[in-house]
Amino acid sequence: MNKKLIGTLLPTLLSLAFATSATAQIKVGVTVSATGPAASLGIPEKNTFALMPKEIAGKTVEYIVLDDASDTTTAVKNTRRLISEDKVDVVIGSTVTPNSLAMIDVAAESQTPMISMAASAAIVEPVDARRKWVFKTPQNDSHMATAITEHMANAGIKTVAFIGFADAYGEGWFREFSKLAEVRRLNLVANERFARSDTSVTGQVLKIVGANPDAVLIAGSGTPAALPQKALKERGYKGVIYQTHGVANNDFLRVCGKDCEGTFLPSGPLLVAEQLPASNPIKNSAMTYKTAYEKAYGPGTVSTFGGHAWDAGRLLAAAAPEALKQAQPGTPEFRKALRDALEGIKNLPVSHGIVNMGPNDHLGLDQRARVMVQIAGGKWKLLGSDNK
Known part of the structure; x- marks a missing residue:
């Protein structure tokens, strides 16, 4: 050229x-x-x-x-x-x-x-x-752990057992929760793990039930987090059960069923967007x-x-x-x-x-990115203390 x-x-x-x-x-x-x-x-x-x-x-x-x-x-x-x-x-x-x-x-x-x-x-x-x-x-798990430990302390809980995923999610939650539990004077009496793909957690749950804690925190996500909760109910555990924001979807409610009635968890405001007061700065964006x-x-x-x-x-x-x-x-x-x-x-x-x-x-x-929620009647219910 x-x-x-x-x-x-x-x-x-x-x-x-x-x-x-x-x-x-x-x-x-x-x-x-x-x-x-x-x-x-x-x-x-x-x-x-x-x-x-x-x-x-x-x-x-x-x-x-x-x-x-x-x-x-x-x-x-x-x-x-x-x-x-x-x-x-x-x-x-x-x-x-x-x-x-x-x-x-x-x-x-x-x-x-x-x-x-x-x-x-x-x-x-x-x-x-x-x-x-x-x-x-x-x-962050630290945001949500703060909400959980505050709720536990206000409810008069003294002893807690922990069971979480045997991976970075579970380890991160235990690290954050144990630090805040110490500040709130919550005594950790058990620390167990399970894999996301496990089909049984009988051994871990027997140890937890044997420790007789006031409450159990399950640090899992999605439907696999229902496994320990159902096993605890099967073994007759009568204490309070907490989950993390990792279960905040309707598939978890479906799989866990009646065994999750009364469970407490922290969540992003989106989960209960319609229940947020009009004054909440996140309501409009969540509803969009x-x-x-x-x-x-x-x-x-x-x-x-x-x-x-x-x-x-x-x-x-x-x-x-x-x-x-x-x-x-x-x-x-x-x-x-x-x-x-x-x-x-x-x-x-x-x-x-x-x-x-x-x-x-x-x-x-x-x-502002978290609220406390309870499972009541098979649905998510915003707790009044966060209704400000």
């Missing part, structure tokens, strides 16, 4: 390249646990991505959703594929703590923002060189998601876990316009700008709270 032709074509080629960059879509990679032990959490999350905005600040948005089957190795594989093959600008996932923790290194190595939908504070704390790329939407989800999937189908996905979308919708002022999607510069914009989000209402991010806080929620 002669120099004259090159000179003629070069402006056109540059113009086309710039136009392609300027109109590049935002690509969002998602890995959820839509099958496996955490499916009751991951399915509403997967469903929620169909409700996400298809355009942000004039850019089309593509959501590439993969199932990690509640498996850590698959979650990491999905993350690598989304980043290296699909060239996504941000990764959202996974559903559970072990998967999310395993994904952190992939996000950090590739300098891709990641928004987790799992609960453990260890996903975002401390905000070091690796976690500077990682954010999350669910309340609830209304959208139930219009698509039917009355009574909304889940707090789907809310975690929705809130990830809300973070993206707030941060992307700011990032677009700095760079175009599909570039390292845009990923960096998106990370910075996520960290700068202030006073954003989401379905579970009001988000105020910062350099040392990649969750951004405060105690």
